[in-house]
Amino acid sequence: MSFKIAIIGAGSVGFTKKLFTDILCVPEFKDVEFALTDLSEHNLQMIKAILDKIVQSNKLPTRVTATTDRRKALEGARYIISCVRVGGLEAYADDIRIPLKYGIDQCVGDTICAGGILYGQRNIPVILDFCRDIREVAEPGAKFLNYANPMAMNTWAAIEYGKVDTVGLCHGVQHGAEQIAEVLGARSLSDLDYVCSGINHQTWFIDLRLNGRKIGKDELFAAFEAHPVYSQQEKLRIDVLKRFGVYSTESNGHLSEYLPWYRKRPEEITRWIDMSDWIHGETGGYLRHSTETRNWFETEFPQFLESASKPIDPSRRSNEHASHILEALETNRVYRGHFNVKNNGVITNLPADAVIESPGFVDRFGINMVSGITLPEACAATCISSINVQRMSVHAAISGDIELLKLAVLHDPLVGAVSTPEEVWQMVDEMVVAQARWLPQYADAVPAAQERLSKSSVKTRDWAGAARRSVRSIEELRAEKAALKQAV
Numbered sequence: 461m462s463f464k465i466a467i468i469g470a471g472s473v474g475f476t477k478k479l480f481t482d483i484l485c486v487p488e489f490k491d492v493e494f495a496l497t498d499l500s501e502h503n504l505q506m507i508k509a510i511l512d513k514i515v516q517s518n519k520l521p522t523r524v525t526a527t528t529d530r531r532k533a534l535e536g537a538r539y540i541i542s543c544v545r546v547g548g549l550e551a552y553a554d555d556i557r558i559p560l561k562y563g564i565d566q567c568v569g570d571t572i573c574a575g576g577i578l579y580g581q582r583n584i585p586v587i588l589d590f591c592r593d594i595r596e597v598a599e600p601g602a603k604f605l606n607y608a609n610p611m612a613m614n615t616w617a618a619i620e621y622g623k624v625d626t627v628g629l630c631h632g633v634q635h636g637a638e639q640i641a642e643v644l645g646a647r648s649l650s651d652l653d654y655v656c657s658g659i660n661h662q663t664w665f666i667d668l669r670l671n672g673r674k675i676g677k678d679e680l681f682a683a684f685e686a687h688p689v690y691s692q693q694e695k696l697r698i699d700v701l702k703r704f705g706v707y708s709t710e711s712n713g714h715l716s717e718y719l720p721w722y723r724k725r726p727e728e729i730t731r732w733i734d735m736s737d738w739i740h741g742e743t744g745g746y747l748r749h750s751t752e753t754r755n756w757f758e759t760e761f762p763q764f765l766e767s768a769s770k771p772i773d774p775s776r777r778s779n780e781h782a783s784h785i786l787e788a789l790e791t792n793r794v795y796r797g798h799f800n801v802k803n804n805g806v807i808t809n810l811p812a813d814a815v816i817e818s819p820g821f822v823d824r825f826g827i828n829m830v831s832g833i834t835l836p837e838a839c840a841a842t843c844i845s846s847i848n849v850q851r852m853s854v855h856a857a858i859s860g861d862i863e864l865l866k867l868a869v870l871h872d873p874l875v876g877a878v879s880t881p882e883e884v885w886q887m888v889d890e891m892v893v894a895q896a897r898w899l900p901q902y903a904d905a906v907p908a909a910q911e912r913l914s915k916s917s918v919k920t921r922d923w924a925g926a927a928r929r930s931v932r933s934i935e936e937l938r939a940e941k942a943a944l945k946q947a948v
Contacts, residue, residue, distance in 0.1 A: 461790055462491045464599070466537040468530060468590060469544030469608065470496035471503025473510070473757055473764075479541060480511055482783035484522060485774040488791055496526040497533035504528065506761060513768035531593050538599045541782060542590060542614075543607045546582040547898045549751055554894045555579055556744040561890075561920035562883045564875055565723055565927075567713035567738070568746040570609040571661045572846050573874050576717075577853045578891050580613035581865065582898040584857035587614050591622025603789075605629055605782055606800075611660040612815040612847075615800050616854050619815070627785070627827055628800025628815065630660055634779040636709040637665075639690060643683040644670050656709055657807055657818040657833045660800050662718055662846060663709040664839045677705045693740045696722050696732040704838045713741035718846055720877035729926040743925030751931050759934050788822035795822045799829070806831045809840045814847045845873050860901030862892060862909065886918045 465483065470476045476496070483489050494511065498504045508526040515522045527533050534540060545552065555575030556566055562574075569575025587606075594602055604626040606614050615628035633656045641652045655667040668675040684698045684707075685691055691698070694712045700719075701707045708715050713733060716722045722732045733741025738749045757764065777783065781797045788795035796819065803816045806829045810816055820829040835843065852868035855861070866888045869875055875884060889909040892899060896906045932940075 461488045462493075463538040463790075464493045464495060464536050465539045465541065465786075466495040466497065466533045466598075468497055468533070468540065468542045470507055470526070471498035471500045472543045472545070473503065473507045474753070475543050475607070476507050477510055477514075477768075478778055478780060479543075479782055481514065481772055482777050482780055483786060484514075484518070484520065484772055485777040486783060486787045486791075489786070490520050490522055493523040493525070495533040495537060496524065497528065497530045498526075499528065501528055506757075510765055510768045513765060514772065517769040518772050530590070531597055534590075534593045535597045536599055537594075537602055539603050539605060539786060540590070540594055540598060541605045541607065542587070544583070544586065545608070546579075546586050547895065549747070549754065551582060551895050551898055552579070552747055552750070554891060556747050558887060558891050558894060559875075560743075560923050560925050562887045563878045563921065563923070564887075565726070565729055565743050565925045566717055566874075567733075567741050567743065568717060569744075570746070571611065571714070571718070572849050572853075572872055573717045574869055574872065574887065574891070576610045576613075577849070577865070577869055577872065578895060580610045580850075580853050581857045581892075581902070582895065583608060583610070583614055584617045584854065585899075585901055587617050588622050591618055591624040591626075594622075594624050601625065603627070605785070607782075610850075610853075611800055612850050613854050613857070616802075616813075616815045616850065617857065619802050620813075620854070621858055628660065628817070629781045629785075630800065630817065631780060632661060632709040632711075633663055633798040633817070635711075636663075636707065639694075640665065640668065640680070640707065643687045643690060644675065644680075645683075646670060655819055655830075655833075656798050657835060658709075658816065658839060659810070659814065659843045659846060659850075660817045661710045661714055662839075662843050663798065663817045664704075664706045664835065665709070666706055666833070666835065666839075677701070680707060693734045693736060695734065696741070699732070704836065704842075706836060706839060711739045713739050713745055716741055717874055719842065720873040723874055724877040726926040733927060735927060735929075738929075741927065743928040745929075748929060748931050752937060755931075755934060756937055785822050785827070789824060789826070792824040796820070797822070799827055801827065801829060806833060807840075808832060808834045809837075810835070810843055811847055811851075813851070814843075815850070845871075849873075857901065860903075860905065862888070862902055862905040865892075865902075882918050886913065886916050886920075889913050889916075 504526040559574040618626040653669040656663045738745030784795040803814045856865040
């Protein structure tokens with residue numbers, strides 16, 4: 461088979477490499493063309509060198525091109541994969557830093573909450589540019605696979621306003637299933653059959669079966685409570701399981717941002733999180749992790765390049781959805797996964813216009829969703845709170861209506877639990893002014909926001925958060941990796 465795959469934001473080096481090797485695990489795909497595009501010529505050349513090394517070492521006919529001209533990369537592409545971070549780590553730092561001044565402590569800040577909403581405002585205009593180019597120059601009927609956060613907002617905008625065949629993809633479901641299989645003592649993940657449904661990062665394991673036996677709340681709760689590691693790392697997640705009756709797909713730290721109960725007071729934050737790794741709730745944890753990962757890659761690039769000479773091992777193909785979807789569409793080998801699409805009745809007790817994450821099957825006819833799923837009422841209520849925020853955020857990003865943007869932030873569950881309306885209004889002004897270069901739709905609103913900020917009497921605080929850690933140096937990272945290697 462010969463077709464073209466374009467990857468936008470290919471400078472996300474580690475993730476691009478994973479997608480690339482996954483796709484090349486499919487024997488029929490050895491003749492495909494990968495067109496890489498990114499704003500950073502530097503990052504593009506690094507990832508192209510790695511992918512070229514993989515192709516050469518495995519003696520494949522696969523073609524890899526790289527260009528900063530996105531439209532050129534999309535010409536004739538059948539599949540377009542996006543993993544962009546608009547504004548990079550510079551804008552992301554503001555997503556964490558500015559809300560902290562108003563008492564809002566985020567672990568990740570890329571889905572909803574103050575940081576995720578502003579992230580969506582930066583991404584959505586760019587997503588619509590992608591969609592325009594896909595409609596105009598890609599292969600007719602091209603499919604857009606969005607990995608970029610905020611997942612629901614980006615996918616919502618691409619479907620409703622971009623008018624492109626779009627599916628949103630995430631790996632939270634797979635990671636949650638791996639945990640459940642472990643605590644239940646499954647011999648392998650294949651022993652566990654599960655159905656997850658909800659919205660991205662608030663998806664719920666509503667049906668669990670181990671070797672055909674249905675697993676109930678009490679058994680699952682006891683298994684997590686007894687686990688020596690997860691009982692400490694996932695305290696908040698386990699508490700939600702106890703109260704809701706179902707386990708969430710999202711990590712302890714991430715889930716804490718979408719609820720109004722666990723991160724609203726500093727003393728409560730430290731009670732519910734675990735500092736053994738950023739993902740369990742550390743303040744700005746993903747920003748620190750991303751910064752360290754970027755610095756490590758820049759410094760250790762020769763090692764990454766050397767490792768690319770290893771043979772591709774199909775047995776090590778990851779559980780990221782992209783390669784499996786492409787394989788199903790092109791070969792008709794059926795794939796079952798969990799996908800982000802417009803609801804339209806798939807989940808009976810969520811709004812029709814929402815972007816939901818739920819099970820589906822893929823074959824040569826496309827992605828076919830399992831419809832008629834009803835969530836437990838508490839899960840639906842929690843999802844609907846976020847959906848309402850997402851809807852307002854998407855519409856604000858499209859219209860450039862700063863008042864609607866402020867209302868979206870005001871209605872965010874965690875923001876509403878922490879901040880007053882006056883604080884929210886000033887915080888949004890401050891974030892829009894700080895990120896103006898990535899927010900073209902708000903250009904006319906920036907001068908008035910600057911004027912309001914100059915006269916504001918709302919007090920802020922100089923606060924690093926309840927559980928902040930400093931970015932580690934390359935030397936500290938090397939020492940940690942050496943210690944881990946020695947321990948093994």
